Amino acid sequence: MKLTDILTRDNIILNLRGDNQSDVIDELVNKLDQNQLINDPEMFKEGIYKRESEISTAVGYGVAIPHAKNKSVIKPTIIMGRTLQGIDYGGQHTNLIFMIAAPENASNEHLSLLSQLSTFLMSETFRAKLLVATSESEIITAIEEQEKLTEVDSNDESASGKxxxxxxxxxxxxxxxxxxxxxxxxxxxxxxxxxxxxxxxxxxxxxxxxxxxxxxxxxxxxxxxxxxxxxxxxxxxxxxxxxxxxxxxxxxxxxxxxxxxxxxxxxxxxxxxxxxESEEKSGLNFYKHIMSGVSYMIPFVVVGGIFIAISFMFGIYAADPESDQYNVIADFFNQVGGEAAFALMVPILAGFIGYSIADKQGLAPAMIGGMMASIGGSGFLGGMIAGFVGGFVAKYIGQSMAKIPKSFQGLVSVLIVPLLSTLIVGAFMFFVLNTPMSMLNVFLENWLKSLTGISAAILGALLAGMMASDMGGPINKTASAFGLAMFAANIFEPSAALMVGGMVPPIGIALATTIFKNRFTIQEAEAGKASYVLGASFITEGAIPFAAADPLRIIPANIIGAAVGGALCMAMDISLKAPHGGIFVIPIACNKPLLYIGCILLGSFITCLMIGLMKKPLSEKERNNAKQMSSII
Missing domain, CATH: 3.40.50.2300 (Response regulator)
Known part of the structure; x- marks a missing residue:
């Protein structure tokens, strides 16, 4: 199969009528619909705009390649549009637009042909031929000539040079x-x-x-x-x-x-x-290592929290064999969630911090150190320290033995490095860290449990506001790490405030794109629909494109709405035993689910209203000229 089998004369528009990105996309999609190549134009267009919201498909050289792969496409197709005067497409002056339509079940051969076009467009001569062509036939001829030119294997390693x-x-x-x-x-x-x-x-x-x-x-x-x-x-x-x-x-x-x-x-x-990355070379990229550990730990936290919450549904003491409430199913969920998943949280955190630092050599000593932190009472914070100590010690010992003969390297990696590094991290945890860190943890737990009223509200506002401030960035992750530390200590109120802070920004923005449509471009309004689902699922990053496009208005609105919701949440003593999962875990993991949903919705409406008041209405022309949101993410 050749490229011209899917880019035919019928799918070439030599003179696009549209003078902006939105009109050109409509024109190309309508052509696909007329040629009976798609069966749901709106669904396909939604896929095109979704791709544009991720990152603009304007690739430079006066070329844009919008594309979507979904079930509305009947067969793999490329449609070409040309505008000699050019349009602003994703912030770049563009003359040639190739819209790629791929069905969900597109074969490898079809996808290879679609990507072959991308390589052709890198040739300046080929692009020039497309611009000066006076008919659809000349376009097809230019493609056929380019196909012949690329039949020679340019990657022949017998050629000279570097x-x-x-x-x-x-x-x-x-x-x-x-x-x-x-x-x-x-x-x-x-x-x-x-x-x-x-x-x-x-x-x-x-x-x-x-x-x-x-x-x-x-x-x-x-x-x-x-x-x-x-x-x-x-x-x-x-x-x-x-x-x-x-x-x-x-x-x-x-x-x-x-x-x-x-x-x-x-x-x-x-x-x-x-x-x-000089930080990476020196092994001091602490943030990356911590996030590696946290990312592996989160599934254990979520599973453990949900299973414990299910256990409590049978009664507070239903998992205790000595209680009159005892239920074997409750005992099962409690054992899987509390005694297994929760017990693994801190060791997994520590182990994968060590793995991030020293690869496989750091896994065993760091994970063992994490288990000692869990046993010795130093908890989440102790586990983090154990991960760093185990990782860096293993890395140093491994590098120190790099010159040992290769015949002994297997013994070094399997026995000597883990043995020595575990001895060091174990002694450090047992003799140095566990006692003072466990005392610190007890102090923090008692302090948090003593918070009520205004004090609790202030902490809730601070945590939720931090979550909303940079939506997945360092401040967000710092607040999240604190919540996980408290979660590991069986204090569940901060987790509730943090989830409010993560859900309010995307839901609030989605509401704003619905209620205040004239404040957003058509592309932003389309992206706003997806933010409902992202926000409900506790995916804060759904707000990032909007915040990147208008940070001075969106970010303060996000923070204030989240802070209000988080403050009310902790003031009302709402707890959440599953720190991730959004709307899917609230019914079973929250002690006051209706009040909790009310806190989220109130915060979201405040964010929505602030956005509506601060953003100016756009003219119809401004709304149709979609701004490039994702290119600055």
């Missing part, structure tokens, strides 16, 4: 992934370099790199908007940038990558180095 390797990966894996790879390839080949770029596309990794490629490489570039596995590079230094930078600045990136002279790097496959 060797560039890399990985590209965008959010959807359809367009930007391949455009970044093609941009790097084109820039490198102009220098006479050999090139191999692994593309982590919708079909999975293609052109996969090997250890032999890494050994031969003179330069490495990683361009990604989503997480990629870079362990294959070992200790080799590499450039780490967003996908769009690789598309627009390939030459500069190659210059920088070549300057690292990675042939001199001493490769250790248990390490990954990032030249651009």
């Amino acid at each position: 060797y560039l390797i890399g990985i590209t990966s965008c959010m959807t894996g359809i367009a930007h992934t391949y455009m970044a790879a093609e941009s790097l390839k084109e820039a490198a080949e102009k220098r006479g370099m050999k090139v191999k770029i692994q593309t982590n596309g919708a079909n999975g990794p293609e052109n996969k790199l090997t250890t032999a490629d890494v050994q031969k490489a003179d330069a490495i570039i990683i361009a990604h908007d989503v997480r990629v596995d870079t362990s294959i590079f070992g200790g080799k230094r590499y450039i780490d940038v967003p996908v769009k930078k690789a598309i627009s600045h390939a030459d500069q990136l190659i210059d920088q990558a070549l300057s690292y002279d990675i042939k001199e790097d001493n490769v250790d496959n248990t390490m990954v180095a990032k030249e651009s």
Whole structure:
């Protein structure tokens, strides 16, 4: 199958009538509908705008590639639109728009053809042919000629010159992934370099790199908007940038990558180095390590909290065999949730902090230290410290023994490193940390339990406001870590305030886009619908695009609405035994579910009203010209 099988003459509009992004998208979608290539235009358009809200599909060079993959598409299709005068698309002057429509069950062959177009558009000559074409037939001819030109394998490693390797990966894996790879390839080949770029596309990794490629490489570039596995590079230094930078600045990136002279790097496959992150190189990226531990711990917290809440539904003492309320099902849920899941929380936190610092070598000593923290009463905070001590000690011992002959390296990693590092972290926890930290925990617990009325309200407002301030950022995570520490100590009121702080911003913004529609662009109003679901699910990040587009109005409104809800929540002594899950856990994990939902809704309405009062109404033209929200996230 050829590209021209899915980009046909019927799907080419040489002179788009629209003079803005919204009108052009409508025109292209209507053409797809007329050609009976989609069966639900509104659903497909919603998919297009959802993709635009994640990150603009304007890729530079006067090209935009809006795309969506959903069940409204009858068969894989590309429709091309051209506007010689150009339009503002996602903040960039654009002349060529290629709209990609892929069904949910699109085959690998179809997806490869769709991504092939992205690589063609990196050619300046090809784009020029499309701009000067006077008929649909000339467009098709230009595509066919480009297909013939790319039949030669430009990645032939027998060519002379230095060797560039890399990985590209965008959010959807359809367009930007391949455009970044093609941009790097084109820039490198102009220098006479050999090139191999692994593309982590919708079909999975293609052109996969090997250890032999890494050994031969003179330069490495990683361009990604989503997480990629870079362990294959070992200790080799590499450039780490967003996908769009690789598309627009390939030459500069190659210059920088070549300057690292990675042939001199001493490769250790248990390490990954990032030249651009000095904190990472020194092993002192505390925030990243803590969040790694917390992310692995959260499922245990959620499961444990929900199961304990279910147990309590049978009666407060229903899990106690000595009680008249005893129920074997309640005992089962309590044992799974309280005695198993909760018991693993702190060790898992500590273990994966250690894993983040020292990879597998740090897991055992840090996790054992975390268990000692749990047994010795130092709890969540003690577990965090155990994770850092275990991780850094294991890392230091492992690096100190790096020069031991390879025949003994297996013994070092399996026996010597975990044994010595566990001895050190165990002694530290037993003789130094557990006693003072357990005393601190008792003090904090007693203080929090003593809070009532105004004092409790102030703490609730502070925690909820912090959660809403940067929506998933460092302040948010700091408040969340405090709540988890208290949760591990069986104090559940802060968790309730924190969830209010996480749910209010997206719900409040969603309400504002519904009640005050004329304050938002059409694109923002569409994104607002998704914020209802995100907010109800306790996904605060749904508010980020709006806050990024208008921070001086949205962020204060978020903080004030969340603070009011959080203050009322703690003042009324509302507790929540499952710190994540949103509306799905409130009925079973909250002691006062109706009052709690009322706190969330009140805070959301306050946020909504503040946004409505602070934002000015937009004209119809301004509403139709969708702003690029996501490009500054």
